[in-house]
Amino acid sequence: MNRHTPQLRELERAEHRVLAALRCVDATTGAVIGSGLQLSAPGARLVRNLSGLWVVHSVSTPASVAAHAESFNTPPATPALGSEDLIITVREASGRYLPRIASVALPRDPAPDNAEADDSLFHPVDIPLYPASHAPLVANWAELRISLRDSGSNDALGGALVRVVSDGEVLARGLTDWRGEALVPVAGIPVTTWSTQPGAVIVSEIDASIEIYFDPDSGQRTPATQVLAGRVPGALPLVNPSDIESARAGLPQVSQAITLAAGRPLHLNLGIALP
Structure with missing residues (x-):
């Protein structure tokens, strides 16, 4: 190694497995709603990423699902896939869409070979939002x-x-x-x-x-x-x-x-x- 080449040392490692990705869409057009959203779930940490998806980073209960976020290479064998429901409240700030509740089944299937399946960890869960009475319309609807x-x-x-x-x-x-x-x-x-x-x-x-x-x-x-x-x-x-x-x-x-x-x-x- 060249004596002028700096050596890299690992100071800290942060690894975690996300639990699900959520995507809010317009119920009429299917278009992704990119702003003005507020998503919350008791005991859960939800963060909007740069792709516009809401990512479930962690949950506090049940403990068996919470353990999935800390198991990066090999997810726990329990609970069974899709056996626990995370209840999410969705609100849109402008009032163009009505608030609603959505349920997401956890844990999601982490197998890469099943990435196209609806219950896959790699497949975002679509949450349709329905228009309020004053929402704008297209002329030919x-x-x-x-x-x-x-x-x-x-x-x-x-x-x-x-x-x-x-x-x-x-x-x-x-x-x-x-x-x-x-x-x-x-x-x-x-x-x-x-x-x-x-x-x-x-x-x-x-x-x-x-x-x-x-x-x-x-x-x-x-x-x-x-x-x-x-x-x-x-x-x-x-x-x-x-x-x-x-x-x-x-x-x-x-x-x-x-x-x-x-x-x-x-x-x-x-x-x-x-x-």
Whole structure:
């Protein structure tokens, strides 16, 4: 070694394994939301990296999952992959998107050969965010605005899941806010399309249905008088849309047939009979 070449000495080593990467996306377009986000989870350290991903660096509980962050070369054998849920609260500062809860299954699969799998440590978890009622729209989107009430008390129902379905395919989803109001843009509807009805070659509308599901345990009821007075409650609705989706068959619900057309707004006032 040349006597003028400096020798390097290791003074400190910091190695850790990240536990997951999260990516917040616009529910209508799938575009990544790059700024204005606040993510939090009890006992967890979440940091936004230079790629715009939110990285779960560590968790405090359960201890078996926390140990994964300190095991760089060989992850612990327990707990089983995906057996523990990290509950994350997502808020967007401008109010363009509604707040929500998301659940991420830990630990993630660390095998490089499985990097393309949905449960891989190397595959970011997408968290769709749903627009608030004042969010901007694109001219050729179908614009659905829904007002949801309890058909008995007339209370506004916040935190309800809205689905737009056509031919068995979910075209769009949305959430109601504290006033029971939801904006659900539907993108990708062609200006004209081939008709399935006899006597027509092309049409400018498609048949669909609105489905709305409300979970009384997680949703929020606001008296109509409070909504009319514009008094915002101290806490806004905060639900996990995926949980509502999974349990929808057993939840109070309402549906209605609609027709959709590019660039055309549609306003619906709907009620759900709550137990």
